[in-house]
Amino acid sequence: xxxxxxxxxxxxxxxxxxxxxxxxxxxxxxxxxxxxxxxxxxxxxxxxxxxxxxxxxxxxxxxxxxxxxxxxxxxxxxxxxxxxxxxxxxxxxxxxxxxxxxxxxxxxxxxxxxxxxxxxxxxxx
Amino acid sequence: xxxxxxxxxxxxxxxxxxxxxxxxxxxxxxxxxxxxxxxxxxxxxxxxxxxxxxxxxxxxxxxxxxxxxxxxxxxxxxxxxxxxxxxxxxxxxxxxxxxxxxxxxxxxxxxxxxxxxxxxxxxxxxxxxxxxxxx
Numbered sequence: 001x002x003x004x005x006x007x008x009x010x011x012x013x014x015x016x017x018x019x020x021x022x023x024x025x026x027x028x029x030x031x032x033x034x035x036x037x038x039x040x041x042x043x044x045x046x047x048x049x050x051x052x053x054x055x056x057x058x059x060x061x062x063x064x065x066x067x068x069x070x071x072x073x074x075x076x077x078x079x080x081x082x083x084x085x086x087x088x089x090x091x092x093x094x095x096x097x098x099x100x101x102x103x104x105x106x107x108x109x110x111x112x113x114x115x116x117x118x119x120x121x122x123x124x125x
Numbered sequence: 126x127x128x129x130x131x132x133x134x135x136x137x138x139x140x141x142x143x144x145x146x147x148x149x150x151x152x153x154x155x156x157x158x159x160x161x162x163x164x165x166x167x168x169x170x171x172x173x174x175x176x177x178x179x180x181x182x183x184x185x186x187x188x189x190x191x192x193x194x195x196x197x198x199x200x201x202x203x204x205x206x207x208x209x210x211x212x213x214x215x216x217x218x219x220x221x222x223x224x225x226x227x228x229x230x231x232x233x234x235x236x237x238x239x240x241x242x243x244x245x246x247x248x249x250x251x252x253x254x255x256x257x258x259x260x
Contacts, residue, residue, distance in 0.1 A: 021213050022212055022213070023208065023210060023211050023213050024209040024210040025206035026206070026207050027206055027207075032206070034202070036213060036240070037240070038175040038177040038239065038240030038241055040240075041239055060241075063171070063173070065171075068171060069164065070163070071165050071170075072161070072163040073163070074160040074161055074162065075160045075175060101177065101178050101180065101240050102175075102178060102239050102240015102241065103178045
């Protein structure tokens with residue numbers, strides 16, 4: 001889990017591809033990822049799980065600025081792209097996603113089989 | 126048939142550098158959080174700022190003279206869990222933006238949606254261009 005694959009900016013347009021920053025934690029049942037993608041919307045984000053790779057792509061949809069003159073800017077229109085290698089402990093059918101305040105939260109549930117199981121010892125009488 | 130060309134290697138090296146430097150994350154440390162954009166449209170001034178994970182209640186916007194001050198706190202949403210990665214920034218911030226002209230204090234609108242703060246400002250009457258009649 002969580003090894004970045006090499007990412008090369010593919011965009012040749014004025015939009016720039018950013019690698020969104022992420023927080024990741026693990027529990028017994030799941031992995032939780034939080035990625036910051038300001039300006040993206042629920043509909044502009046694509047999440048795919050394929051061949052042990054989790055790919056997150058998004059586009060920021062900023063207010064239309066045609067007719068406006070930029071006086072000063074510290075960021076460009078953004079496309080977001082980041083991929084993670086995931087182990088086979090993740091059930092790709094059980095992925096939950098939520099997008100709130102520009103932060104994408106992903107819950108990747110683990111397969112039942114890989115969850116820790118407590119084994120009770122039978123005492124022979 | 127292939128002829129070795131020294132410059133091919135040099136170009137590869139340049140691509141390697143370009144790829145390395147284009148792999149930047151959303152936050153580039155030489156700019157102060159939050160990142161802003163100032164746009165002008167006629168008598169209007171539109172300020173856009175990237176504010177992922179910030180609630181409207183934790184944000185203050187003030188206008189002092191010809192400066193706009195955005196301050197607030199990005200509250201950490203850490204949980205008591207085993208973290209594999211912590212890349213996000215949390216904490217208090219304050220940023221002052223010098224506006225290119227004085228603005229009217231009456232028509233100010235600020236919206237926060239999907240982590241983007243948009244502030245609409247208007248030029249004050251005395252900074253609007255005025256045509257002077259020659260008598």
